[in-house]
Amino acid sequence: xxxxxxxxxxxxxxxxxxxxxxxxxxxxxxxxxxxxxxxxxxxxxxxxxxxxxxxxxxxxxxxxxxxxxxxxxxxxxxxxxxxxxxxxxxxxxxxxxxxxxxxxxxxxxxxxxxxxxxxxxxxxxxxxxxxxxxxxxxxxxxxxxxxxxxxxxxxxxxxxxxxxxxxxxxxxxxxxxxxxxxxxxxxxxxxxxxxxxxxxxxxxxxxxxxxxxxxxxxxxxxxxxxxxxxxxxxxxxxxxxxxxxxxxxxxxxxxxxxxxxxxxxxxxxxxxxxxxxxxxxxxxxxxxxxxxxxxxxxxxxxxxxxxxxxxxxxxxxxxxxxxxxxxxxxxxxxxxxxxxxxxxxxxxxxxxxxxxxxxxxxxxxxxxxxxxxxxxxxxxxxxxxxxxxxxxxxxxx
Amino acid sequence: xxxxxxxxxxxxxxxxxxxxxxxxxxxxxxxxxxxxxxxxxxxxxxxxxxxxxxxxxxxxxxxxxxxxxxxxxxxxxxxxxxxxxxxxxxxxxxxxxxxxxxxxxxxxxxxxxxxxxxxxxxxxxxxxxxxxxxxxxxxxxxxxxxxxxxxxxxxxxxxxxxxxxxxxxxxxxxxxxxxxxxxxxxxxxxxxxxxxxxxxxxxxxxxxxxxxxxxxxxxxxxxxxxxxxxxxxxxxxxxxxxxxx
Numbered sequence: 331x332x333x334x335x336x337x338x339x340x341x342x343x344x345x346x347x348x349x350x351x352x353x354x355x356x357x358x359x360x361x362x363x364x365x366x367x368x369x370x371x372x373x374x375x376x377x378x379x380x381x382x383x384x385x386x387x388x389x390x391x392x393x394x395x396x397x398x399x400x401x402x403x404x405x406x407x408x409x410x411x412x413x414x415x416x417x418x419x420x421x422x423x424x425x426x427x428x429x430x431x432x433x434x435x436x437x438x439x440x441x442x443x444x445x446x447x448x449x450x451x452x453x454x455x456x457x458x459x460x461x462x463x464x465x466x467x468x469x470x471x472x473x474x475x476x477x478x479x480x481x482x483x484x485x486x487x488x489x490x491x492x493x494x495x496x497x498x499x500x501x502x503x504x505x506x507x508x509x510x511x512x513x514x515x516x517x518x519x520x521x522x523x524x525x526x527x528x529x530x531x532x533x534x535x536x537x538x539x540x541x542x543x544x545x546x547x548x549x550x551x552x553x554x555x556x557x558x559x560x561x562x563x564x565x566x567x568x569x570x571x572x573x574x575x576x577x578x579x580x581x582x583x584x585x586x587x588x589x590x591x592x593x594x595x596x597x598x599x600x601x602x603x604x605x606x607x608x609x610x611x612x613x614x615x616x617x618x619x620x621x622x623x624x625x626x627x628x629x630x631x632x633x634x635x636x637x638x639x640x641x642x643x644x645x646x647x648x649x650x651x652x653x654x655x656x657x658x659x660x661x662x663x664x665x666x667x668x669x670x671x672x673x674x675x676x677x678x679x680x681x682x683x684x685x686x687x688x689x690x691x692x693x694x695x696x697x698x699x700x701x702x703x704x705x706x707x708x709x710x711x712x713x714x715x716x717x718x719x720x721x722x723x724x725x726x727x
Numbered sequence: 728x729x730x731x732x733x734x735x736x737x738x739x740x741x742x743x744x745x746x747x748x749x750x751x752x753x754x755x756x757x758x759x760x761x762x763x764x765x766x767x768x769x770x771x772x773x774x775x776x777x778x779x780x781x782x783x784x785x786x787x788x789x790x791x792x793x794x795x796x797x798x799x800x801x802x803x804x805x806x807x808x809x810x811x812x813x814x815x816x817x818x819x820x821x822x823x824x825x826x827x828x829x830x831x832x833x834x835x836x837x838x839x840x841x842x843x844x845x846x847x848x849x850x851x852x853x854x855x856x857x858x859x860x861x862x863x864x865x866x867x868x869x870x871x872x873x874x875x876x877x878x879x880x881x882x883x884x885x886x887x888x889x890x891x892x893x894x895x896x897x898x899x900x901x902x903x904x905x906x907x908x909x910x911x912x913x914x915x916x917x918x919x920x921x922x923x924x925x926x927x928x929x930x931x932x933x934x935x936x937x938x939x940x941x942x943x944x945x946x947x948x949x950x951x952x953x954x955x956x957x958x959x960x961x962x963x964x965x966x967x968x969x970x971x972x
Contacts, residue, residue, distance in 0.1 A: 366901075369885070369888055371886040375886075376808075377884065380871040440869015440870070440871070440900070440902055441869045444868045444869075447849050447866055451848075451849040453849065453850045455846075516875070663879075665878065665958060666972075668823055669820040669821060669823060671819070673816050673817060675813050676809065676880075
């Protein structure tokens with residue numbers, strides 16, 4: 331398909347996709363408005379589970395926003411030419427995912443209209459407060475990076491700015507992990523392994539998102555994909571999936587070893603109903619082992635299997651985040667060790683949480699914001715999706 | 728006639744003595760120190776640290792007087808569902824090794840190193856110089872990070888619109904709140920509502936006072952009996968201590 335015919339025939343699809351994205355985003359805003367009007371009583375959240383489904387979506391998007399920059403880092407920081415053409419798309423996607431994630435996080439606040447208070451009052455001991463300049467900084471550095479990529483006169487700045495983006499995203503994802511790592515009170519969190527775990531999760535989820543978006547965008551825009559590059563990125567995804575599995579295993583195994591954490595681990599890994607199901611079935615089997623098979627079995631490994639593996643990794647990441655965020659809250663706090671405890675406030679009891687429709691709509695609304703930003707960005711900036719030149723296969727990697 | 732006068736005088740002396748004795752021992756009976764109010768506009772002093780000593784051996788299982796008093800004083804409805812706020816709750820305990828049962832009121836522990844204050848992005852959670860940990864409801868954005876950080880589950884998020892609230896205690900949907908140690912009463916020289924209610928119910932399980940004052944009842948009690956703090960391993964130095972745990 332030539333560029334011209336693409337432009338004529340695909341235009342309708344583009345507007346259809348924009349309409350679809352706008353509809354989902356509008357549903358998300360509607361849900362946020364509903365929650366704002368009635369209060370969080372219309373969500374599944376309660377006094378025990380204070381962060382619910384919106385946080386699962388938001389943290390996925392924020393972590394993946396950092397991870398999609400892998401490709402940019404490989405191209406600009408580590409000098410792999412074949413990836414350089416993909417760096418603008420990675421930058422666009424990063425901005426899109428971060429915008430979507432932050433929108434969800436903000437709209438889930440009890441008082442979203444007071445976001446200006448968050449911008450004007452800064453508590454230097456709060457990791458949440460640290461994250462605000464980190465998020466704004468990522469927008470700034472990635473925008474600057476895209477400028478250096480897309481403006482020829484600025485091309486010689488690509489490497490230093492790329493390095494700044496790389497450094498910033500490492501700090502940002504560390505900050506996201508620290509949000510949980512600093513929660514000394516809760517069995518599920520308060521672990522120094524969380525920041526590196528979040529970092530490797532960001533590599534994995536970001537690359538999976540990049541695979542899916544790249545395939546869709548190249549297909550929708552009729553552009554040529556170099557299978558050799560896909561092959562290399564496939565192997566990279568496999569290594570990241572194994573890396574995430576390793577850190578998740580280390581997190582749970584160290585917890586199992588500490589007597590005070592054993593009950594919590596038994597709950598998450600064995601006795602906790604939906605949580606062990608999601609952990610073993612959702613994350614380990616469907617979100618990690620199956621993608622690894624799709625990636626490494628010689629008879630498979632074709633582009634469409636890589637995309638399938640990426641989709642499974644994304645679904646697995648939601649399962650893992652649900653277990654991590656919700657499971658970590660439903661398990662009762664250990665306030666009175668050595669005692670059987672009961673109260674009207676759920677002390678000593680496993681809390682219940684049933685996510686409500688507005689929470690899902692808000693989460694999908696955030697994804698829609700990311701989707702819209704990406705497809706419009708790709709449409710407007712044509713050079714975001716270059717054709718893969720055949721000679722790039724000869725790059726020495 | 729003179730017998731009649733003597734009788735009246737005797738009755739008068741008896742009643743007067745009882746009244747004087749009552750006034751003299753009332754602070755001890757109520758188990759709290761009369762706090763000295765401070766003038767409006769004068770900041771809280773770091774020479775004072777307000778705290779409580781809760782005697783679980785005196786706290787009666789099933790008694791909810793402290794909870795009701797707090798609810799009434801601060802204008803929050805007593806809990807019905809899992810989304811309702813609870814500034815104070817009764818916790819029933821059964822020791823796993825011995826089966827010994829006890830009960831205690833649980834509220835914000837007013838830590839010297841409060842994690843809720845550390846994590847609050849907007850400084851809405853803050854600790855006064857006199858150790859009382861509060862939430863500025865006008866600055867709280869409702870992120871609930873403080874609820875995630877509190878080891879005592881002492882904070883509540885307002886899930887529904889607040890239709891009626893007390894002028895002393897502003898409340899609002901979408902913000903986080905918790906025990907204020909009845910700061911509005913303490914600043915006027917009074918004591919928290921739960922302490923009064925407990926004493927009125929005859930249990931005397933909650934002793935309130937200045938932990939820094941060597942002459943205060945609470946200081947002397949803490950010095951003379953074995954007390955413990957909840958999650959002392961975290962090093963937060965709560966202002967609330969317990970006897971009998």
